[in-house]
Amino acid sequence: MKEPFRRALGLIRTLKQHGYEAYFVGGAVRDHLLNRPIGDVDIATSALPEEVMAIFPKTVPVGLKHGTVVVLHDGTPYEVTTFRTEGTYEKYRRPESVTFVRSLRKDLERRDFTMNAIAMDETGQLIDLFGGQQAIAERIIRTVGDAKARFSEDALRMMRAIRFVSQLGFALSAETKQAIIEHASLLSYISVERITGEFEKLMEGPFAQKAFSLLVETGLFTYLPGFSDKQEELMQLAKYDWTKLSAPLERWSLLCYLLHVQQEVSVFLRRWKLPNRLIKDVQTILRFLSVVRSRCDWTRERMYEAGATYAYAAETVRSLINGEDGEDNRRRLRELFAKLPIQERNELAITGKDLIEWYQRPGGPWLADTLQKVEQAVLHGLVENEKERIKGWLILCNQTHGKNC
Ligand SMILES: Nc1ccn([C@@H]2O[C@H](COP(=O)(O)OP(=O)(O)OP(=O)(O)O)[C@@H](O)[C@H]2O)c(=O)n1
Numbered sequence: 445m446k447e448p449f450r451r452a453l454g455l456i457r458t459l460k461q462h463g464y465e466a467y468f469v470g471g472a473v474r475d476h477l478l479n480r481p482i483g484d485v486d487i488a489t490s491a492l493p494e495e496v497m498a499i500f501p502k503t504v505p506v507g508l509k510h511g512t513v514v515v516l517h518d519g520t521p522y523e524v525t526t527f528r529t530e531g532t533y534e535k536y537r538r539p540e541s542v543t544f545v546r547s548l549r550k551d552l553e554r555r556d557f558t559m560n561a562i563a564m565d566e567t568g569q570l571i572d573l574f575g576g577q578q579a580i581a582e583r584i585i586r587t588v589g590d591a592k593a594r595f596s597e598d599a600l601r602m603m604r605a606i607r608f609v610s611q612l613g614f615a616l617s618a619e620t621k622q623a624i625i626e627h628a629s630l631l632s633y634i635s636v637e638r639i640t641g642e643f644e645k646l647m648e649g650p651f652a653q654k655a656f657s658l659l660v661e662t663g664l665f666t667y668l669p670g671f672s673d674k675q676e677e678l679m680q681l682a683k684y685d686w687t688k689l690s691a692p693l694e695r696w697s698l699l700c701y702l703l704h705v706q707q708e709v710s711v712f713l714r715r716w717k718l719p720n721r722l723i724k725d726v727q728t729i730l731r732f733l734s735v736v737r738s739r740c741d742w743t744r745e746r747m748y749e750a751g752a753t754y755a756y757a758a759e760t761v762r763s764l765i766n767g768e769d770g771e772d773n774r775r776r777l778r779e780l781f782a783k784l785p786i787q788e789r790n791e792l793a794i795t796g797k798d799l800i801e802w803y804q805r806p807g808g809p810w811l812a813d814t815l816q817k818v819e820q821a822v823l824h825g826l827v828e829n830e831k832e833r834i835k836g837w838l839i840l841c842n843q844t845h846g847k848n849c
């Protein structure tokens with residue numbers, strides 16, 4: 445048994461010693477079977493939340509209504525969830541409350557996809573009641589039971605299906621795909637935050653191109669924020685190798701660029717409820733993207749203005765759009781950066797305090813002006829970035845009334 449499961453074995457055994465059933469479930473079991481890195485290890489049990497809390501000394505009731513208690517075991521938090529059915533669904537979202545049951549089968553039955561509905565006991569034995577392993581072997585994403593029912597229960601599952609396509613490269617089963625086509629509009633009942641979470645994972649997956657095509661094919665894209673009239677542009681997304689990008693900032697920037705939302709970019713990104721910081725950063729990247737059309741366009745001023753982090757991000761996206769080798773271009777850019785006398789203002793050998801001392805003048809607008817003049821002079825190699833040299837250069841400047849600087 446792999447390490448992440450082994451570490452949680454004591455927890456399962458304790459529940460069993462108290463007469464309850466307990467299994468590993470969900471994504472961890474799926475990823476173990478796929479030989480992918482195992483994320484959070486979740487546990488399902490027949491014990492009720494209050495029973496779980498009575499057994500373990502350190503627990504946090506994070507989602508009692510849904511039957512979830514976090515148990516701190518050997519310093520690691522585990523979500524322990526009571527077997528449940530999600531009887532009544534409200535407005536195509538996960539229910540406000542659930543019905544607890546004592547049967548594993550009922551718990552697995554209410555899960556989204558067969559690959560996510562496999563349980564594993566403490567000996568490593570799999571309880572696979574819905575053909576999950578076969579679906580994994582066939583590389584198929586198939587709902588547990590009736591696809592339409594599963595998507596009506598929680599419409600986010602349609603996004604999850606396509607996100608898993610992006611992460612795993614699997615195909616959707618014909619029934620699952622057809623049900624998404626028929627139920628796409630239910631996505632409008634789902635909170636933007638949940639959709640954004642799935643979409644970010646979708647953009648990040650190694651098979652994102654396949655996933656973008658499916659968003660179009662199924663019509664699900666219509667219900668993504670700001671996408672409804674972007675079908676043409678969306679087809680473009682599938683033509684680029686998104687794996688060349690390495691951060692959400694770069695992905696959202698490429699998305700905005702390809703969807704032609706440069707003008708109203710903050711409106712568009714706010715609809716996705718992204719953090720203001722990220723929105724501002726995307727705007728910065730797009731600005732440099734529009735001024736730097738080829739790798740030779742990186743002038744000293746632009747590089748310095750952008751700063752290394754933004755410049756590399758913009759260059760990565762630019763290279764991808766232009767079909768160039770991003771790694772090679774980033775290396776060139778790194779070389780150019782290394783040649784800059786300074787890369788940011790705080791590398792300047794003098795500060796405002798030095799200027800006040802030299803000029804014997806109180807602070808004021810002249811200070812910022814002079815600092816900027818020095819900064820530009822250093823950047824362009826007119827003066828070395830060294831205190832005494834700068835002082836000398838300023839004296840010369842003043843003597844010649846600015847003619848020599
Ligand atoms: N809308 C959802 C969300 C989750 N699940 C079930 O709850 C498990 C855990 O959910 P979650 O952690 O959200 O997803 P994972 O499948 O574990 O995927 P990830 O690896 O991204 O966490 C899933 O495997 C699935 O069995 C579900 O049936 N319907």
Ligand SMILES: [Mg+2]
Nearest residue numbers: 470471483484
């Ligand atoms: Mg998970």
